[in-house]
Amino acid sequence: MKRYDCLRAIAPHFGEELVVTNLGAVRHEWQALRPHHGNYHLQNLGLTSSMALGLALALPRRRVVAFDGDGSLLLNLGSLATIANRHPKNLIHIVFDNECYESSRGAPTATAGQADLAAVARGCGFANVITVKTLVEFEQGFLRALKSKDLYFILAKVEAGVGDVPAAALDSQENKYLFVRYIEKSENVKILSSTLSRAGEPRAK
């Protein structure tokens, strides 16, 4: 099972869900499969789960899906304890575990050894934790999470490998503005402040 095939299997099920992607190839794969202003591509290794938590807590009526990786989550294991304690029912935390630092030439991560991230999530207090190893299991697990309206942790054991997609044509600032404008419009909130011109004020004498 490859990550790109997993993403391709679930992309048709997405409507207005918000997505946070991990650093690395997953951002390009997801942007190619589901180009949408509700995708936020994080340029940081480790904080995907935390960004998704902040978003899920801020918008409890919107479904938030995190596409995390094993190398990233290993940098931020404590976030699992925080997420489980906050228990946002609108968050689905998916970890594509390829057991290596794929974007850094493939050295093994701790999950290539003894570490089991699903066991860590369970130990931190996640009630809904599933480990999947086939495409059918992955799609079914995702659909179960989507229908459940509860916090889910899905560990997808994948082979290393990158989908044949072009580089996503979005830089970080552009991605932020598009995402924020989309949230402002779809949630009817004002996030970016703007300053009125003073040209209409009376002139000083």
Next chain:
Amino acid sequence: MKREVAAEIVDSLKDAGVDFVATLTEANLHDLVMALGADKAIHHVPVTREEEGIGICAGAYLGGKKPAMVMMNAGFLLSTNALATVCIHPGIPVLMLIGHSGGVGEENAGHATVGALTEPVLQAMHIVYEKVGRFEDIRPTIRDSQMLARSSRRPTAIVLNKQALR
């Protein structure tokens, strides 16, 4: 920190529009963290590591919240990569309230190096900051630092010295 100082900070944060605060506690911040947890108007998220809090605050901002992060300077130093990549690079504001261990008035020799590094690192990151100790400076500084964070779309910091923390 005295309870009236903690109460003044919480009230000033609300006055400035802050509605979401991530915290990592410490002896000097205990009363502030407890007061934030007890306040119904603020969404309080205690975190396990400070850079996690920066990520949570950034996500909350994208979702329309007005976030702040409360931590000690050791946690700020730990958060530098998170601030650079998650906040400064894309342009996401977070108001930081940073307790200054090892600054003026410090009695513990062990905090001296972290204390001395705090302001140079803030300056190196081009993060605008104000140092606060006097009670009457708390409210206007929180208001103005939050104003700048929002208008500049950048993190700003308030460094709480020993006068505020005692």
